Amino acid sequence: MTKGFPSSMTKLIEEFCKMPGLGSRSAERLAFYVLQSPKEKVKSLMQYIAEVKNNVRFCRRCNNLSEKENCLICLDPARDSSKLCVVGGPNGVIAMEKIGTYNGLYHVLLGELxxxxxxxxxxxxxDALVRRIKPEDIREIIIATDFTTEGETTALYLAGILRSFSIKVSRLARGVPVGAVLQYADVATIQRAFEERTMV
Ligand SMILES: [Zn+2]
Structure with a gap:
């Protein structure tokens, strides 16, 4: 696919090819974009990559992405700390924040079963989620894992574990299509799913 390119170009294309969702054509297009971009632009791109790698980590409390020990949501005193919304990944936090009506905290599982x-x-x-319930005086948990097989399996498993606690546990309603990754659902759909969440 990269026959005839200088070896540095081939190496770059091969690296881009390893990135999620990028086929060889997209990888080539990206390599040409780098080649044709002004040096300054490429330099700042490299700097952003390094900054993300060096500065971004997981919040110690909720595992959301953060540049400090705790993320901005955990640090916000205006949020209702008795509510937790459980999501598979940091993208789930972004999706829920888009609806703008949820004002509790999060717990990111960093994956789904x-x-x-x-x-x-x-x-x-x-385990980290369960360990938060008592010390943080959590009263309500909203399970907002994806509506994929993995997300549903996770939701079911969580519902089973959380049943032994005397707290309100709900799951986002079926407004979100089956098989859907929360991140790609539109805001109105997520909002409806949130409002019509069902007790589990
Ligand atoms: Zn946090």
Whole structure:
């Protein structure tokens, strides 16, 4: 596919090819974009990549992405700390924040259950979630994992575990299409799913 390109170009294309969702054509297009961009632009792109790698980590409390020990949502005193919305990844936080009406905190599991891929409960931040309930005086948990097989399996598993706590546990309603990744659902759909969430 990269026959005839100088080797540095080939290497770059091969690296882009390893990125999620990028086929060889997109990888080539990106490599040409780099080649044709002004040096300054490429330099700042490299700087942003380094900054993300060096500065962004997971919030110690909720595992959301953060540049400090705790993320901005956890640090916000205006949020209702008795409510937790459980999402699979940081993208779920972004999706929920888009609806603008949820004012509780989050817990990011950093994945969803997928036995086929060897992802069991121990690979996710489920223990950490359970450990938050009592000390943080959590009264309500809203399960907002994706509506995919993995997300549904995770929701079911969580509902089972959380049943032993005397707290309100709900799951986003079916407004979100089956098979949908929360991140790609539109705001109105997520909002309806949130408002019509069902107790589990
Ligand atoms: Zn946080």
């Amino acid at each position: 997928s036995p086929i891929d060897g992802i069991g409960p121990d690979e996710l931040k489920i």
